[in-house]
Amino acid sequence: MAELEIIGVPFSNFVWAVRACCAAKGVPYRLNPARPHSPEVLAIHPFGKIPALRHGEVTLFETRAIIGYIDAVFPGPKLLPQDPVAMARAEAWLSLVNTTIDQVCMRQFIVPLVFGKVERGAVAPAVAALEKQVAWLETQLTGDFVLPMGFSAVDADLVPILHYINTQPEGAAAIAAAPKVAAYLQRLLAHPAMLASAPPPRG
Ligand SMILES: N[C@@H](CCC(=O)N[C@@H](CS)C(=O)NCC(=O)O)C(=O)O
Known part of the structure; x- marks a missing residue:
């Protein structure tokens, strides 16, 4: 599987949330500690906010979308209910x-x-x-x-x-x-x- 890249400085509360989800599921990832509005972030988020995600061909912005993708695509304990x-x-x-x-x-x-x-x-x-x-x-x-x-x-x-x-x-x-x-x-x-x-x- 392609490498998962989480883009955003680690002190952002939203980057922390996404990384906590990866940790809870045991999903390996590379943290790219890019700042908001940096070229890496603007390449994915239309308004330069973090976090952003890159996974092979998939790019995503917005914490809710990123968390949902990680929970759906990777094995490990579910972080969102099914019911x-x-x-x-x-x-x-x-x-x-x-x-x-x-x-x-x-x-x-x-x-x-x-x-x-x-x-x-x-x-x-x-x-x-x-x-x-x-x-x-x-x-x-x-x-x-x-x-x-x-x-x-x-x-x-x-x-x-x-x-x-x-x-x-x-x-x-x-x-x-x-x-x-x-x-x-x-x-x-x-x-x-x-x-x-x-x-x-x-x-
Ligand atoms: N709705 C976005 C909000 C992301 C957000 O506000 N991130 C902050 C860092 S925690 C940011 O990039 N701030 C810079 C800015 O708003 O210009 C999400 O859920 O991911």
Whole structure:
């Protein structure tokens, strides 16, 4: 089989999610740590976002599409349910994480704070929204994983975002106030698939 290439810097929450899926399934791949908008990425993603995937003749962009392809094409434990109702629920989670939760926690909170180096006050609206999202997650986590099937693509998608917000005082406070979310994050960060795909510490 052709080599699988995952394109994108490893500290991206979405690149981490895709790599966690590969790790969970035992899929070998080569990481090409290209930055957003670099020529390698723009060759695949129309707007230069990461991750992108190349596998022989197949090129893909968008985390959901990449995860679905990896789960369908490669052997190893399934990361998405097969039953239609369970699959629809997984889709709802993936959509929610990739749009609403990523938008608030990463695009409006972590990215401006850590990469844009804005004043903390500038992210106050995002903090209020993030607190609501973490409080909602607290009501949803009933087992060890988000889905009853066990470790899934939803965990791979959600854990990097929770990890990143937990690195900032406002996010850490929201998580500390949500004991199930806090325990979930601690447990999932120790999961072999998340550990094997964790980005190196930023220098
Ligand atoms: N909807 C895309 C979002 C990907 C995304 O936002 N990636 C970030 C890095 S985590 C990025 O490339 N940002 C650069 C930009 O938006 O210009 C997906 O699900 O893959």
